[in-house]
Amino acid sequence: MSDFRLRKSEKLCDDICIAKLFTTGKTIKDYPLFVHYLEVEQEDEALKVLFSIPKKKIKSAVKRNLLKRRIRESYRLNKQDIRLLFEQRKSTLLFSLVWSSKEILPYKEIEKKIIAILARLSGMHEKNIR
DSSP: OOOOOOOGGGBOOOHHHHHHHHHHOEEEEETTEEEEEEEEEOOSSSEEEEEEOOTTTOOOHHHHHHHHHHHHHHHHHHOHHHHHHHHHHTEEEEEEEEEOOSSOOOHHHHHHHHHHHHHHHHHHHHHHHO
16 A cells, blocks of 8 residues: 655755755746755655745635635645655655635646646656666
8 A cells, every 4th residue: 555644754845955956956947936946966865845925915814714624635646656766766855835826716726737738747757768
């Protein structure tokens, strides 16, 4: 059975790694999410992720927390394929999911976007394997 947990070690918390991600990483735009990503050498986890809902876009803390919960949950349930890819490559993918819309989408739409983003990321890095 697959591990569907989102552990503390999978969350991107290190200020140096975050700064490196935003300065040297690449960006994917898939409205309403911006994805910044960077592949680094193997760390303790295959994936490290950062979730961000800017206060400038969503003023209410309750709504920001709702969006964060929805994004985290859809990521948690759909990360298995890309995690296996990076475990095989023996590298780590650092990435952030940043909300860029002023509206709050339902969970199903957010999940479709997350699935599309993860498929796009894994497709781009699968090409580099061969």
